[in-house]
Structures are given as C-alpha cells and as structure tokens.
Amino acid sequence: MSVGARERGTVKREVFRLEVCRACGSNKLLLFLQLGPTPAPNGFLKAHHRHQAEKFYPLDVCFCQDCGLVQLAHVVSPQIMFKNYVYIPSTSETMRNHFAGLALDAIKKTAAKEDDLVIDIGSNDGTLLKSFKAHKMKILGVDPAENLVKKANKEGVNTMCALFTNKLAKEIKKKYGKARIITGTNVVAHVHDLNDFLEGINALLSDEGLFICEFPYLIGLLEGIEFDTIYQEHLSYFSISPFNRLLKRHGLTLIDVQRLPVHGGSVRVFVSKKSLPQSMRVKNLLKLEEKKKILKQETYLKFRKKVDKVRHELVQLLWTLRIKNKSIVGYGASAKGNIILNYCRIGPETLDYIVDSISYKQGKFTPGMHIPIFPESKLLEDQPDYTLLLAWNFADEIIKKQSEYRKRGGKFILALPKLTIV
Ligand code: DWN
Numbered sequence: 001m002s003v004g005a006r007e008r009g010t011v012k013r014e015v016f017r018l019e020v021c022r023a024c025g026s027n028k029l030l031l032f033l034q035l036g037p038t039p040a041p042n043g044f045l046k047a048h049h050r051h052q053a054e055k056f057y058p059l060d061v062c063f064c065q066d067c068g069l070v071q072l073a074h075v076v077s078p079q080i081m082f083k084n085y086v087y088i089p090s091t092s093e094t095m096r097n098h099f100a101g102l103a104l105d106a107i108k109k110t111a112a113k114e115d116d117l118v119i120d121i122g123s124n125d126g127t128l129l130k131s132f133k134a135h136k137m138k139i140l141g142v143d144p145a146e147n148l149v150k151k152a153n154k155e156g157v158n159t160m161c162a163l164f165t166n167k168l169a170k171e172i173k174k175k176y177g178k179a180r181i182i183t184g185t186n187v188v189a190h191v192h193d194l195n196d197f198l199e200g201i202n203a204l205l206s207d208e209g210l211f212i213c214e215f216p217y218l219i220g221l222l223e224g225i226e227f228d229t230i231y232q233e234h235l236s237y238f239s240i241s242p243f244n245r246l247l248k249r250h251g252l253t254l255i256d257v258q259r260l261p262v263h264g265g266s267v268r269v270f271v272s273k274k275s276l277p278q279s280m281r282v283k284n285l286l287k288l289e290e291k292k293k294i295l296k297q298e299t300y301l302k303f304r305k306k307v308d309k310v311r312h313e314l315v316q317l318l319w320t321l322r323i324k325n326k327s328i329v330g331y332g333a334s335a336k337g338n339i340i341l342n343y344c345r346i347g348p349e350t351l352d353y354i355v356d357s358i359s360y361k362q363g364k365f366t367p368g369m370h371i372p373i374f375p376e377s378k379l380l381e382d383q384p385d386y387t388l389l390l391a392w393n394f395a396d397e398i399i400k401k402q403s404e405y406r407k408r409g410g411k412f413i414l415a416l417p418k419l420t421i422v
Pocket of ligand 1: 087089091092093186233263331332333334335336337355356357358361376391393394397398401
C-alpha cells in the first residue's frame, strides 16, 4: 500500500502505517476502502488560515482476515487529534440524557456504594462524571484534551490531562486505589495500542468492578452505510467477535452487551475480571455477526460498492438542484459531515454555508472544503430551499427543532442510509 507523495512529504513524522492487526497481531490485513487524503475532520479553520497549506492524512480502511477487526491502515499522532478537542457531547440533549442513563445503569449493575471510585477514560468535559457525582460516587476523569480538562476541573470534575496507558493506570492505582467502575464512551475505538490500554484496565479495575465502554457498532456502520463515521480519530470499528477475543487475551470477560441508537448505532459493553458466563445478548450478537459474514472479505467489497453509490447519487441530486437555481445549505458541522464533504468534493459552490449550534465552530470554515459555518438562527433568516443534514445521528432532534423551517416549505436532505428528502 503506497503512501502518496502528499502524505509522505508533509505528514510522515506525524503518521505511521499499520503493519499488523492492532488487536491480534496478524499480518493478514485486507485494504477494502480508500476515502482519499482527508484533513483532520475536527480541524476547523479561522478565516485567515484558509489560504495556508492544510495537512491531509490517508484514510484507508482494512480488515483483519484472522480476528475480523476493521481498522484504519494509518495512525495519526494522538497529540494532533486530541490536544485541543472540539467534540463536546454535552451540547446535545440526546447525549446528556444518554450519559445520565449510563451512570444509573452502571451503578445498578455493579451495586456500587457511595464513595466508590468511578474513573471515566476520555472524560471530555466531565458530563458523564457529573452524573456519577450526583450519585455521590468518588470521580476521576482522564482526557488528553487540554481545553476540555481545564473546563472540567473548573466545573469541579477532578480530571488528569493525559492519554490512558498501563503506566498511568499504575500511577492512578497508587494514588486513588482501584476503581469499582471504569467507563469509556467513544474512546476505545480511538486507541492505537489496545493491548497496553487493556493491561491498564486490568491493573486499575477492582475484582468486583466493571469496565463499561461504548463504541459505534460495526453492524450498524455496514447496514447504515455510515462511511462518514470513518475518520482518523476512529482507529478501530468494533464488532463483538474481535473485541471478545481481544479481552480474553487480557483475562477479561465480555459478560453483557446492549445495542444503543446513539451515533448511528452503538453498543455498550460490560467487562469483568471474573470469568462469569456471557449473557444471551452476547451470544445473540456473535450469531448475528456470523450471519452478516463480518469475517468474510466479500462483506467489505460489497460495502465499498455501496459507498460509491451513495456518493454518486448525492452529488447528482445536489448538482440537479443547483442547476435549477435552488439554494442549498448544510446543517451540523460535524466530523462525519466533513468526511462526506471531502469524499464527495462538496464545497461552497454547492452548499452556501453550514449552520451549527457549537459557538466554537461558528465563524470558522470546514477543513478541506472551506465552507463557512454560521449559527443555526441563519436557517430561518435565509429560508434556503434545501438543507443537507450532515449530523444525521441527531436527525429527530434537529428536524423537530426546525419545524418552522419545514412549515415554510424548507426541505431536509439525508444522504444515509438512503438518499431521502423530508
Ligand atoms: O467519536 C466521536 C463521535 C461520537 O462524535 C467524536 N470523535 C467526534 C464526534 O463526531 P461529530 O463531530 O460527528 O459529532 P456530532 O456530535 O455527531 O456532531 C453533531 C454536530 O451537529 C455538532 O457540531 C453540533 C451540531 N448540532 C447542531 O448544530 N444542532 C447538533 C445538534 C443536536 C443540534 O441540535
């Protein structure tokens, strides 16, 4: 797999290519999808940065023909990806409710008592830990994003600014003791050295405790053709089978799993140090994965064809509307939205602008295609004919919020899983 001149020249020191599967160590990696050189999807630009050279990184996806783990073929340094992080889940009501439910579920499942230690890895701005704190748990966050750690500590969520590693786990254990609950939402999929990470979990988790992690579920990605959730932050695209096998290598047991609607279809996985029996839900998902042939290369070659069909149909629709002089904007300057825009080469010639609720993003431009971002209020001010919903994972919340726009005749376009106009 050759790395293009652009990647080789500008970012070699910040990106390296995977030689073996990051879970099982096999060298039987099959490359099945190339989304092309892409800028970091959270790399929003200020106006005066638009004319400076942007860094592009390869976005090649492969799957391990031994354990089935779908993973990126290149790793971009976490310093670049996570030092200053703009993804703040607490900006969405959907996610705030989701984290409150997770805290309750975790306390129930572990029969945790007041003052038991809860550690959240990838704790972001501390939203989840605040829910645990409300239940009188002792809390500790770990996150590499300096901007978010500052905010969390200011809001009373004790947070360490670091990447979670086995070494750090030992330091935490020495200072705080073992944890009754360790959580990790949308973080395990971001970790390159999974074996070191799980050694750390093993060292830090109490014998009675649970490690509860959430990540987008590969079956949801394949069924929903969610190729826009494939980007440099997400190094692995998990299904239960390879994760189950990986946990066993570390003396950990995947005892239960829940499918969740968030982020286009995720799973919540419950992991214990004890070799307890696996629930029927685990067994059912393992059977489903076998039925969906997630270990067969034909599955991924078919997926690539579906991705190309989505791109062709979306670009054709947008061009047809533009030729008819229809006005079109985007909604949700999300990481996934930037993947679609860059892969389909959709720029300001097609979308006049994108509206977004996050103040940090407003007034900036999207990475790669340089589309301007405005507050959501601009949608009703301008009443464009069509709005391409780039944050489709919040479609219900957004379409409900913008009922007035639709009442006035505005239409939303959803690209995935099927091109739809609502
Ligand atoms: O793993 C990750 C996934 C889970 O989320 C992170 N690495 C990055 C992140 O991806 P994302 O940027 O696609 O996140 P969101 O939360 O799916 O992006 C939604 C965007 O839509 C945000 O920029 C906020 C915006 N939004 C809005 O403008 N109005 C969201 C809602 C709910 C709204 O009402």
